[in-house]
Amino acid sequence: MPIKTSVQLWVGWNLISYPSFLQEDVANLMASLPLKRVEGLAGSPPYYLRRYTALDTIQPFDGYWFEVSANATWTVAG
Numbered sequence: 001m002p003i004k005t006s007v008q009l010w011v012g013w014n015l016i017s018y019p020s021f022l023q024e025d026v027a028n029l030m031a032s033l034p035l036k037r038v039e040g041l042a043g044s045p046p047y048y049l050r051r052y053t054a055l056d057t058i059q060p061f062d063g064y065w066f067e068v069s070a071n072a073t074w075t076v077a078g
Contacts, residue, residue: 003077003078004075004076004077004078005019005020005075005076006073006074006075006076007019007073007074007075007076008071008072008073008074009033009066009068009071009072009073009074010068010071011068011069011070011071012067012068013065013066013067014065014066014067014068015063015064015065016063016064016066017061017062017063017064018058018059018060018061018062018063018064018076019061019076020060020061020076020077020078021060021078022060022077022078023057023058023059023060024057024058024076025054025056025057026038026052026053026054026055026056026057026058027054027055029058029066029074030054032074033066033068033072033074034068034069034070034072035066035067035068035069036067036068036069037051037052037065037066037067038051038052038056038058038064038065038066038067039051039052039064039065039067040052040058040062040063040064040065041062041063049065052064
């Protein structure tokens with residue numbers, strides 16, 4: 001298990017699997033990345049997606065859509 005993982009994000013939408021055993025607050029992501037939006041599984045129709053806010057938390061190994069305004073490298077711990 002690596003101590004940290006680097007994920008390259010490109011301008012626009014990026015589908016990622018959150019590669020950590022630790023939860024992460026969306027507010028922390030917004031402070032460290034050029035993040036415009038985060039969307040993830042909602043589990044209900046019609047689209048099964050929901051928009052995350054700064055008050056939400058992303059969960060280990062779940063998939064998320066990140067929209068970024070500039071290319072960035074995201075370093076994820078543990």
